Amino acid sequence: MFNSRIFSIIRKEFLQIFRDPRTLAMIIIMPIMQLFLLGYAATTDVKNISMTVWDQSQTAQSRALLDAFRAADYFTLDYSVGSQEEYQKLIESGDTRVALVIPPDYDRRMIEGDAQVLMVLDGSDATVGATALSTARLVGQAYSTKILGEQALLSGRSKVPAAPVEVRTQVWYNPDLNSAFFNIPGVIGMILSFITSILTATTIVRERERGTIEQLIVTPIRSWELIAGKLLPYVILGFIETAEILLIGHWWFGVPIRGSGGLIVLTSGLFLMSSLGIGLFASTMANTQQEAMMTVMMFNLPMIFLSGFFFPIAAMPKFLQIVSYAIPLRYYLIIIRSLLIKGVGIVAIQSEVIALVVFGVVIMGAASLRFRKRLD
Amino acid sequence: MTEPVIVVENLTRKFGNFVAVDHINFEVQPGEVIGYLGPNGSGKTTTIRMLLGLLKPSDGKATVLGYDVFKQSEEIRMRVGYMSQKFAIYDDLTTLENLTFYGGVYGINDKARIQHTLELVGLNGHENTLTSSLSTGWRQRLSLGIALVHEPKLLFLDEPTSGVDPTARRLFWDLIYQLAESGVTILVTTHYMDEAEYCERVAVMRDGKLLAMDTPTNLKKSIITGDVWEVFAHPLEKGLEVLTAMDGVERVGLAGDHLRVISSRARTEQSRSVGKDTMQSLLSEKGISVEKIERGEPTLEDVFLSLAR
Numbered sequence: 001m002f003n004s005r006i007f008s009i010i011r012k013e014f015l016q017i018f019r020d021p022r023t024l025a026m027i028i029i030m031p032i033m034q035l036f037l038l039g040y041a042a043t044t045d046v047k048n049i050s051m052t053v054w055d056q057s058q059t060a061q062s063r064a065l066l067d068a069f070r071a072a073d074y075f076t077l078d079y080s081v082g083s084q085e086e087y088q089k090l091i092e093s094g095d096t097r098v099a100l101v102i103p104p105d106y107d108r109r110m111i112e113g114d115a116q117v118l119m120v121l122d123g124s125d126a127t128v129g130a131t132a133l134s135t136a137r138l139v140g141q142a143y144s145t146k147i148l149g150e151q152a153l154l155s156g157r158s159k160v161p162a163a164p165v166e167v168r169t170q171v172w173y174n175p176d177l178n179s180a181f182f183n184i185p186g187v188i189g190m191i192l193s194f195i196t197s198i199l200t201a202t203t204i205v206r207e208r209e210r211g212t213i214e215q216l217i218v219t220p221i222r223s224w225e226l227i228a229g230k231l232l233p234y235v236i237l238g239f240i241e242t243a244e245i246l247l248i249g250h251w252w253f254g255v256p257i258r259g260s261g262g263l264i265v266l267t268s269g270l271f272l273m274s275s276l277g278i279g280l281f282a283s284t285m286a287n288t289q290q291e292a293m294m295t296v297m298m299f300n301l302p303m304i305f306l307s308g309f310f311f312p313i314a315a316m317p318k319f320l321q322i323v324s325y326a327i328p329l330r331y332y333l334i335i336i337r338s339l340l341i342k343g344v345g346i347v348a349i350q351s352e353v354i355a356l357v358v359f360g361v362v363i364m365g366a367a368s369l370r371f372r373k374r375l376d
Numbered sequence: 377m378t379e380p381v382i383v384v385e386n387l388t389r390k391f392g393n394f395v396a397v398d399h400i401n402f403e404v405q406p407g408e409v410i411g412y413l414g415p416n417g418s419g420k421t422t423t424i425r426m427l428l429g430l431l432k433p434s435d436g437k438a439t440v441l442g443y444d445v446f447k448q449s450e451e452i453r454m455r456v457g458y459m460s461q462k463f464a465i466y467d468d469l470t471t472l473e474n475l476t477f478y479g480g481v482y483g484i485n486d487k488a489r490i491q492h493t494l495e496l497v498g499l500n501g502h503e504n505t506l507t508s509s510l511s512t513g514w515r516q517r518l519s520l521g522i523a524l525v526h527e528p529k530l531l532f533l534d535e536p537t538s539g540v541d542p543t544a545r546r547l548f549w550d551l552i553y554q555l556a557e558s559g560v561t562i563l564v565t566t567h568y569m570d571e572a573e574y575c576e577r578v579a580v581m582r583d584g585k586l587l588a589m590d591t592p593t594n595l596k597k598s599i600i601t602g603d604v605w606e607v608f609a610h611p612l613e614k615g616l617e618v619l620t621a622m623d624g625v626e627r628v629g630l631a632g633d634h635l636r637v638i639s640s641r642a643r644t645e646q647s648r649s650v651g652k653d654t655m656q657s658l659l660s661e662k663g664i665s666v667e668k669i670e671r672g673e674p675t676l677e678d679v680f681l682s683l684a685r
Contacts, residue, residue: 004485015473016466211460212464
């Protein structure tokens with residue numbers, strides 16, 4: 001299948017890529033930028049939430065509760081106030097996220113066994129609010145279990161009553177629930193779908209703008225050779241970028257690579273087929289490079305949002321969940337996350353691999369047909 | 377007699393209701409330089425695109441180098457060169473890289489042949505210049521080189537000289553003659569009349585129809601049957617008015633400092649065509665001072681304008 005005509009186009013394509021600093025920067029710098037942005041900034045692990053305390057009790061018992069919160073890493077006890085107005089002001093100004101109010105009769109009611117504290121949360125940032133809420137509940141629960149135990153000991157009973165139901169959790173694959181482990185494989189999917197489709201679409205449209213494509217058609221080159229020659233350089237670049245992200249993700253962020261390298265290459269190649277197909281397709285719909293860019297974006301943006309990269313598909317409305325089945329990136333994200341983090345074999349991801357093959361063949365086939373038709 | 381390089385029979389192309397090329401017929405012999413003349417939208421480019429197999433004819437047939445344009449376009453493309461109005465050059469590549477690339481697409485990987493093409497179009501010394509920094513004239517030559525890299529027997533040039541300065545145009549035509557001498561058949565579209573004069577035969581197209589095709593001399597003889605007069609008179613505008621209204625005058629045009637008058641063909645031996653004396657007396661009668669009236673030579677522009685009427 002390899003002949004001089006395809007080789008000539010590939011060589012020319014690389015010459016052009018290496019001569020254009022903007023394209024080169026986009027290819028090399030973009031993945032690194034995305035990687036660090038999503039590896040650091042887009043973390044959903046909430047820590048060090050600022051907390052304000054209004055301790056009306058000021059007893060040994062209330063201080064013990066505060067110690068329990070302090071110990072839980074998630075909160076920093078920044079402010080101590082003496083009225084509702086004060087903590088309200090702090091929450092309004094955003095200086096604090098959470099206010100903990102301990103009532104004056106806390107120590108007495110504690111002995112009676114029905115102590116209550118008030119937790120006021122700033123819900124304007126849903127992520128922080130949700131984490132603060134669940135953590136505060138956990139801290140409270142753990143603390144009351146401890147107290148119950150201590151009281152039981154004091155009252156002379158030897159057996160410590162446990163909570164009626166205890167849920168023991170085991171987190172597999174990513175015990176610290178490090179969100180970088182989730183995001184960085186996603187970056188590979190995003191880069192592969194964005195950069196390769198934008199580059200292919202613009203490089204083909206540029207030939208049309210310059211009139212060089214017409215000159216190529218009057219040569220004996222066949223249209224499949226032209227397509228192969230134009231796309232293969234971007235397949236190679238796609239693999240280089242995948243390797244780049246994997247290596248930085250592994251060495252810098254500690255993302256594990258547990259699955260087989262061969263499977264990663266194979267499935268990434270299958271996914272590239274879809275995204276290059278989208279690029280090729282977009283090129284047939286555009287007359288200028290700007291139009292090509294916009295067309296690719298039009299395809300890619302909804303895909304990214306519906307792929308499960310940012311938002312879990314399970315949390316989407318039923319309709320959007322169905323739509324997401326039509327998005328190749330969805331399958332690739334499942335595959336690459338499973339391969340890297342879980343280290344699964346082909347059997348665990350076979351249905352996703354089949355989906356990628358089907359999408360790849362259909363998209364690439366349709367795009368090639370449209371491309372050929374556009375040449376006539 | 378050798379086989380013609382191009383044979384076109386009733387070739388037609390319609391775009392919806394618009395007939396871009398309307399049942400045209402012609403033949404081109406080996407080694408000829410054919411000028412294809414016509415205004416924009418007259419069907420010149422459409423004809424070339426059909427001959428290259430880029431467009432399917434709606435009707436009629438054509439062969440190029442003995443191959444059917446519709447069924448054997450690949451055979452044709454291997455043996456034919458094409459240079460389009462937009463010079464199909466990669467701006468971010470050097471001259472040599474452009475030629476090497478197109479050579480490779482034709483399966484030519486021999487450096488000596490690429491170098492030969494480079495020298496043929498006079499680009500040696502500019503091998504490593506980025507084409508974006510070349511002048512239009514040089515870009516035109518590179519574009520021709522790209523069309524020639526596989527040493528075609530037939531060359532289609534679609535308005536190759538638009539936007540190029542007169543000196544570069546002249547040099548370009550020298551190159552075309554050089555190619556023709558080496559046996560390459562050339563079909564070149566243009567709307568420069570002076571360029572058409574350089575061609576061995578000229579085809580005139582308008583509204584998709586081939587109005588005439590012959591040598592420039594024969595065209596002038598057969599189309600301009602009357603006489604051509606150059607009238608130096610004052611005031612010119614009034615002279616133009618008077619002569620246009622005159623019986624037996626086919627067309628009057630301003631030509632710089634004088635008027636060009638083309639008389640109609642004499643219908644009978646007795647009724648002579650409009651002559652020097654009749655014009656002189658009519659102009660004087662209307663109060664126009666006549667400096668001199670001389671015989672002129674018909675030009676291709678006269679031919680074109682007569683046909684286009």
